[in-house]
Amino acid sequence: MTALLSLLPSRKAGLAADAEPPALLAVGHGSRDARHAAAMRRLAEAVTAARPELRMEVGFLDLCGPDVPGALGSLVASGARSVAVLPLFLAHGYHVRHDVPRAVAGALAEIRAWGGWTPDVTFCDPLGPDPLLSEAMDARLREAGIWPTDPRLGLIVASAGSSDAAALAQVEAVARSWGGADNAYAAAAPTTAQAIARLRARGWEDVAVASYFLAPGRLPDRVHADCIEAGVPFGAPLITPDREPSAELVRLVLARYASATLASSARNLAA
Incomplete structure (x- = not known):
C-alpha cells in the first residue's frame, strides 16, 4: 500500500475535469480459500x-x-474522482451496515494522510436480496441437471x-419466494443435513439444495459435504472461478451501480 500511495494524485494537482463515470469498488x-478471490475477480472481469x-x-x-485501502488506492491512482462502493453481500447484515463503511472510511483516511486526492464516495445497495439472484440460483441448479420447478422435488x-x-x-x-423451499444454514441450525432429513421424513424422495452463497469457501464446502453424504444434488455458488458469471x-x-450513481448525481444537483 505504501508504494501505491506514493503514486496518488495530490490535492493540489487535482485531476482532469473531464466528465467520466464513477469508478466501482466492489467489497467482499x-x-x-483462493477460489473465493478468484471468483470475485471473474465477476469483475465480466462486468x-x-x-x-x-x-x-x-x-x-x-x-x-487486496484489502479495501489497496483497492481504493488503485482506483484513485488511476485518476478516479468519484467511486461507487458495492458490498458483495447477499443481505443487509452487519458487514454491509458497519464493516464496509468502516473499511472505506479507513481507506479514505489513509489516502488523506498521504496527501492524496480523496474521491467522492457513494454506497450501493448490496447484491441481495434481489429476484435476479434467484434466477442465478435457478441457473446453477439447471447446470447440475435439476429442474427447480419440478413439483416432485423437495x-x-x-x-x-x-x-x-x-x-x-x-x-x-428468498426461500419462500421459491414456492416455500426450506432453509438450511452452514453455520446455524437447521444444517443442510438436518433440512434434508426433515424433507425425507415428510415423504420427499427427491431433494435438491440450491446454493445461496456468492463464491466458494469453507461454508459452501460444508454444505456440499452434507449433500454428498446424503446423496443429494447441490447447485454451485453463484460465482466460481472456473465458469463465466451468469448474465443475471x-x-x-x-443495476446497483446505476442506481447509486444516479442518486448521487441527483443529490449533487440539489445541493
Missing part, C-alpha cells in the same frame, strides 16, 4: 467486459487481498446463516 468478505469504460476493483474486508436453500435478524429474514424470504449477476451489479 474475503476467505483463505468490465460489459462496460469497458468502467474502472472497477475488488477489495476484501479480511483474510485475503427444495432447500442453503446459506451461511446470520446472527443479524434482519439479514436472516431476508434470506428466509452482471446485470445486477450494473
